[in-house]
Amino acid sequence: MTDQAYNFAYLDEQTKRMIRRAILKGLAIPGYQVPFASREMPMPYGWGTGGVQVSAAVLTPDDTFKVIDQGADDTTNAVSIRTFFERTAGVATTTATADASVIQTRHRIPEDQLSEEQILVYQVPIPEPLRFLEPRESETRKMHSLEEYGLMHVKLYEDISCHGHIATSYAYPVRVEGRYVMDPSPIPKFDNPKMADMAAIQLFGAGREQRIYALPPYTKVVSLDFEDHPFEASKADHPCGMCGAEDSYLDELIVDDTGGRMFVCSDTDYCEARQAAGHKGKDAA
Amino acid sequence: MTPLLSVKGITKRYGAHIGCADVSFDLYPGEVMGIVGESGSGKSTLLNCMAGHLVPDAGQVVFDTRVAGPTDTVTMSEPERRMLSRTDWAFVHQHARDGLRMGVSAGGNVGERLMAVGERHYGDIRGKAADWLERVEIDAGRIDDRPTTFSGGMQQRLQIARNLVTGPRLVFMDEPTGGLDVSVQARLLDLVRGLVRDMGLSAIIVTHDLAVVRLLADRLMVMKSGHVIEAGLTDQVLDDPQHAYSQLLVSSVLQV
Numbered sequence: 001m002t003d004q005a006y007n008f009a010y011l012d013e014q015t016k017r018m019i020r021r022a023i024l025k026g027l028a029i030p031g032y033q034v035p036f037a038s039r040e041m042p043m044p045y046g047w048g049t050g051g052v053q054v055s056a057a058v059l060t061p062d063d064t065f066k067v068i069d070q071g072a073d074d075t076t077n078a079v080s081i082r083t084f085f086e087r088t089a090g091v092a093t094t095t096a097t098a099d100a101s102v103i104q105t106r107h108r109i110p111e112d113q114l115s116e117e118q119i120l121v122y123q124v125p126i127p128e129p130l131r132f133l134e135p136r137e138s139e140t141r142k143m144h145s146l147e148e149y150g151l152m153h154v155k156l157y158e159d160i161s162c163h164g165h166i167a168t169s170y171a172y173p174v175r176v177e178g179r180y181v182m183d184p185s186p187i188p189k190f191d192n193p194k195m196a197d198m199a200a201i202q203l204f205g206a207g208r209e210q211r212i213y214a215l216p217p218y219t220k221v222v223s224l225d226f227e228d229h230p231f232e233a234s235k236a237d238h239p240c241g242m243c244g245a246e247d248s249y250l251d252e253l254i255v256d257d258t259g260g261r262m263f264v265c266s267d268t269d270y271c272e273a274r275q276a277a278g279h280k281g282k283d284a285a
Numbered sequence: 286m287t288p289l290l291s292v293k294g295i296t297k298r299y300g301a302h303i304g305c306a307d308v309s310f311d312l313y314p315g316e317v318m319g320i321v322g323e324s325g326s327g328k329s330t331l332l333n334c335m336a337g338h339l340v341p342d343a344g345q346v347v348f349d350t351r352v353a354g355p356t357d358t359v360t361m362s363e364p365e366r367r368m369l370s371r372t373d374w375a376f377v378h379q380h381a382r383d384g385l386r387m388g389v390s391a392g393g394n395v396g397e398r399l400m401a402v403g404e405r406h407y408g409d410i411r412g413k414a415a416d417w418l419e420r421v422e423i424d425a426g427r428i429d430d431r432p433t434t435f436s437g438g439m440q441q442r443l444q445i446a447r448n449l450v451t452g453p454r455l456v457f458m459d460e461p462t463g464g465l466d467v468s469v470q471a472r473l474l475d476l477v478r479g480l481v482r483d484m485g486l487s488a489i490i491v492t493h494d495l496a497v498v499r500l501l502a503d504r505l506m507v508m509k510s511g512h513v514i515e516a517g518l519t520d521q522v523l524d525d526p527q528h529a530y531s532q533l534l535v536s537s538v539l540q541v
């Protein structure tokens with residue numbers, strides 16, 4: 001039931017147009033951070049207000065909406081964002097990746113391959129990949145405009161000299177179409193290769209930092225690395241305990257108070273669909 | 286021979302106040318130019334105008350670029366100028382912390398310029414960094430330590446390594462020995478002299494310390510109130526200064 005006190009998807013039409021312009025600009029300049037006038041949303045910043053505003057701007061009444069948080073549809077955060085759009089936009093919602101036309105996500109990319117009919121919206125806490133070594137915004141902007149990205153490799157160098165390998169495992173920086181260096185939001189680096197050449201549109205929204213960036217379909221996305229320390233999309237070296245999948249990103253769960261643990265798919269929809277199709281892992285009941 | 290750097294009529298004002306005025310000179314490959322003068326005479330202003338850190342109000346700084354030959358760096362595009370300043374140019378700051386990343390290891394500091402120009406082999410970068418640490422007399426075993434754990438003299442030598450690792454052709458130095466103990470100064474000067482000689486570097490060294498230019502500079506410019514009042518071969522100017530102010534400058538130092 002749409003709550004009639006609000007415009008469709010909560011934001012007024014003018015605000016949505018402003019956000020759509022930022023999105024279009026982002027799509028035209030893949031990986032470039034477009035400033036936008038972020039609005040107050042009826043939820044705290046840490047809850048993905050950037051993603052929510054982007055979703056609000058792209059949703060239509062015919063869309064089917066899915067929200068994932070760390071791979072799951074049923075966390076408090078995911079449920080409240082899904083409920084928010086059920087109430088303010090009256091759109092259909094789903095937990096099935098294949099049935100969704102707009103998917104808002106925090107920290108994961110679904111395991112199922114996405115299609116040209118889909119839009120993936122990422123919630124972004126810190127959009128600037130150069131921030132940690134160069135705190136001055138004026139300087140990072142100049143570095144982007146002049147393609148001065150040596151600093152990104154200084155970070156990876158420090159990683160290797162400290163840990164013997166590139167220890168960065170989330171928010172692993174990428175180069176987009178050989179031009180902009182981009183923060184993929186805190187997804188595990190296991191997901192990085194999925195961003196490349198993806199059929200779906202990928203939109204990134206940072207609410208507190210007021211930035212939107214985007215990857216149009218089939219964009220070249222390369223994870224930064226060294227020749228002698230090549231990028232690896234690593235994951236826990238186990239099959240899923242529930243569905244037996246060998247190719248999915250796994251969460252490690254502590255299952256009892258004697259230190260017993262098991263590995264299960266972080267993408268719950270993927271795992272449940274596999275189990276329904278008869279796949280069984282070693283820990284499945 | 287084409288000058289490596291040809292400075293023509295450089296003028297910089299701070300409001301109505303003169304920073305430096307109408308400075309012109311040529312620097313040939315392999316030459317070291319010293320710029321001396323009392324505090325406030327305009328040395329740093331001139332150096333920063335030449336190195337592209339300040340935009341002069343008038344004048345040209347023509348550098349003999351590898352790609353296009355002599356080019357005015359004041360009017361070239363910013364990307365080109367920034368590229369020069371991390372390849373063919375080097376700048377050694379008086380305070381090492383202005384020229385180093387204090388939160389990054391010594392190896393990362395030296396490697397940054399290599400990565401900035403596209404080197405992507407970790408082992409090579411680390412090897413070159415270790416090599417350069419040794420060349421500036423820092424134990425390569427300190428490669429993963431941060432500069433905050435280094436003495437002042439070591440920080441300054443690290444800054445030099447970080448600058449020279451890409452094989453620049455022109456080095457700008459602003460009071461490189463300022464703030465260091467006398468014995469540390471002597472060691473640093475020896476090191477710089479050796480590097481300049483071995484690498485065939487051209488350099489412009491700003492200092493108020495005549496002992497520094499005596500040791501390092503082939504030629505000398507004396508500045509006063511923003512103007513160059515005397516220029517010539519170092520020994521000539523120091524042993525037989527013509528301008529009354531130069532005489533004063535030299536004699537006051539010789540008395541010390």
Ligand SMILES: Nc1ncnc2c1ncn2[C@@H]1O[C@H](COP(=O)(O)OP(=O)(O)O)[C@@H](O)[C@H]1O
Pocket residue numbers: 299302303304305322323324325326327328329330331
């Ligand atoms: N940023 C500035 N704003 C205004 N005046 C300045 C600035 N920097 C330098 N000056 C003035 O310009 C003159 C030359 O300064 P500087 O180039 O720093 O001399 P030096 O390096 O020889 O000590 C001095 O009178 C100084 O006070």
Ligand SMILES: [Mg+2]
Pocket residue numbers: 328329330
């Ligand atoms: Mg000075």
